[in-house]
Amino acid sequence: MADAATWTFHPVTPDRWPDMAALFDGRGGPKPCWCMLWRRDLEGKRAPEKAPDRRAAMAGLALAGRQVGLLGYDGTTPVAWASIAPRALFDATLSPLPDQPGLWSLTCFFIRSDHRRQGGFAALLAAAETHARQSGASAIPWTPTAPVTASVALFPRSRRRALLPLPGPEPAGTSCARCSRQVTMPPETRLITARLLLRPVTPADRADLIALDADPQVMRYLNGGRPVPEAGLADADFLTPRGTEPEVLAALDHASGQFLGWFALFDDGVVDGLRSAELGYRLARSAWGQRFGREGAAAMLCHALGPLGFDRVRAQTMTVNAASRRVMEAVGMRHVATLFPVWQNPIPGADQGEVIYEIRRGDA
Secondary structure, X not given: OOOHHHOEEEEOOHHHHHHHHHHHHOOOOOXXXXXXXXXXXXXXXXXXXXXXXXXXXXXXXXXXXXOOOEEEEEOOEEEEEEEEEEHHHEOOOOOOOOOOOOEEEEEEEEEOHHHOXXXXXXXXXXXXXXXXXXXXXXXXOEOOOOOOOXXXXXXXXXXXXXXXXXXXXXXXXXXXXXXXXXXOOOOOOOEEOXXXXXXEOOHHHHHHHHHHHOOOOOOHHHHOOOOOOOOOOOOOOOOOOOOOOOOEEEEEEOOOOOEEEEEEEEEEEEEOOEXXXXXXXXXXXXXXXXXXXHHHXXXXXXXXXXXXXXXXXXXXXXXXXXXXXXXXXHOOOEEEEEEOOOOOOOOOOHHHOEEEEEEEOOOO
């Protein structure tokens, strides 16, 4: 059994239908649905209810040469599957997403149980993105509709319902005029989840960013809720973006365009032989309690561990910041350390220290 780095990936074509059928019909395969729940058959009809009929409908699509997805192979053996195709080939009720040219949908993925925990998830998603991009995709929402479990997800403790792990341009590496930890997000970067649009901040976001940092409750675990100057804090140990930071993505409600906060990645270089990054985020109070944090964080982690090529992503918060810790745990990050920094001006709760969480490529 080889590591996922040696796997090969191929679009399903009529001659590969027997491989797809063997994978689905095998033990633990997705044979109850055959990934037809969000598709229409060759005649444009909604998916049938019974598994044998769904199998026949999928066979009809594959044998007719329709785009249905990608197979991953360990040697000549099919071991992985991603349901990815142009959005127009799925049912219109899939989910409310922007109507745009080049929109594809990633609705499901599966890795055979004896080939998990080898880095297959990241390899499969990266291959799916490459396949879609080469086929003309401009955005690739992933829209699972059942709670994600350890059998198929990078984030085993997550209960999320929809994410977009892999849209956007090819990684551009790191760049920094003022800080070596910046991860440059090209202006065309777009991460689209079920409810969020993540795109690079611009000077037009300045007022929203200032208002975010002006909320004492938002800043409670950063500076104790003290006012932040409109110009930001250049010497603080936390980020106060003002719209020119290449590592920061604004989080917008993609239905209304409302600014909800931001997410960011910082390049930590190579640590313990692993190319490492740090995840940061800050959300307005209007977005609290609605799972926007985990939705955006999961998309950022997928982007970091997939297209951007990081091996490990860490995040840090105060031990007493229970809400932020819940976000980290919900997206599969695990607690790896507790630190007790000495602060010049400690804020309430500082005596309980800071916690560090991490997730690594291949933690599926």
